[in-house]
Amino acid sequence: MPWPRFSAANITIANPDWAKRPQFATLDDIDFQVKVLPLLAHDIVIPAINLVNPSVDLERMADGRNTWTFQLPKSQKPSEWKLQLHDIVFAKGNIALSDEEKKVDAQIVVDTLGKPIPIGEAMKQQEDASRKASAEAVGKEVERPGRGAGGLRRVGCVCRGGVRGVGYRHPCFRHHGGHGRVEWARRRRFEGRERG
DSSP states (O other), X not given: OOOOEEEEEEEEEEOOTTSSSSEEEEEEEEEEEOOSXXXXXXXXXXXXXXXXXXXXXXXXXXXXXXXXXXXXXXXXXXXXXXXXXXXXXXXXXXXXXXXXXXXXXXXXXEEOTTOOBOHHHHHHHHHHHHHHHHHHHTTOSOOOTTXXXXXXXXXXXXXXXXXXXXXXXXXXXXXHTTTTBOOHHHHHHHHHHHHO
């Protein structure tokens, strides 16, 4: 089944009125394909976006305002659609950076040597790192045996796929939809298995 292809030419994205340059980004041409079958599951999968002569203007004022923060309209409920972008492909691009806060003014030319930028993989790695950091933060506060109620301690979170349970005060309780409620007696059994 052929994938539908979308393309556009001479694209511009305007900067705020207070910016030095009128355009935040310009493109001579853009085209990409969308996989058909994932659309049935409300997934928009784009294997690669091809850009021709992209140019981006990044500005930050002394008061903290910047051109790369966008205020999108808030939706009352989360969207059912999910976007998966794998690669960004372009030969050369230009980045103008003007940062009054850091006292930086630079013009950067990006040459990818014809190789795609695996933005999807980079985003996945960032998401995995964020989840790992959150998991490590969970259960750091430990009540040693004999110090807490009944000499029991708090253990980890079932959302990481392990055998450890979480108490009703755990921040993941809403996420688990009630499955995170594990009584202290069960936690003791889990701890016993770990020590054994």
